[in-house]
Amino acid sequence: MxxxxxxxxxxxxxxxxxxxxxxxxxxxxxxxxxxxxxxxxxxxxxxxxxxxxxxxxxxGMDAGTLDLLSTLRRAGPPYRLPPSELARRTLVSPGAVSQRVARSEREGLVRRMRSPEDGRGVLVELTEAGHAEVERTVDDLLTHEEGLLSALTPGQRDQLAGLLRILLADLSAR
Incomplete structure (x- = not known):
């Protein structure tokens, strides 16, 4: 079958x-x-x-929102980045970042703030609610995805990740 x-x-x-x-x-x-x-x-x-x-x-999470929240969370405290850096790290256009930020801001997951360094630039910051949401979602998602790889030993996972890294680098350079 x-x-x-x-x-x-x-x-x-x-x-x-x-x-x-x-x-x-x-x-x-x-x-x-x-x-x-x-x-x-x-x-x-x-x-x-x-x-x-x-x-x-x-x-209850869409991929774009998770991408935004995860990127801010991985940035480490104080969990804030300028929109241009969010676009660079998420590999989406500045316009897409702007839409994601606006949607997440309406949901109380992020807030825009003036840069404390110069007062002119804008930063996007993870709120407490956003932090809690990304923690919950990432825990559930990564636990689930860990199970998807259960047919492979840790050594096989490392080997596969290494081979895929080589292939991706070569294909991306073409």
Missing amino acids: TDRTGVTENPSSDGADAIQEAWARERPGTPVASIGVITRIWWIGRVLDEDRRATMLRL
Whole structure:
């Protein structure tokens, strides 16, 4: 039996193997080894995306808000950054940051303030409510996602993270 990602009941073979074998048979000499890696990464990405959406819905948090709150939380005390730095760290446009900040400010999760250094610049600061919300959400989310990796040993996780880091760096440089 095969599910929507091509996974079968036999963990030593899945739909990616069948696709790779079929192309190798039908087009001898065509390089097909990438299928085993890229197809699985694509399928895993879809599964993780669907899972993250469902988990965020269950937690009552949208991805953009979590991204904003998490970025401020990871900045450390006093949990504030200028909007330009938020855009740089979250890899979204300044306009998207502005929308996220406005929405989170209405919800009482962040506040805008003048920079104490020069009084002209604006900083976005995590409120107590925002801090509590990000702590709760991150605890639940990361505990859940830890379970998603339970099929791998800690060593396998480290190895996979290292290999994915290499691949991501190479693909990003193209």
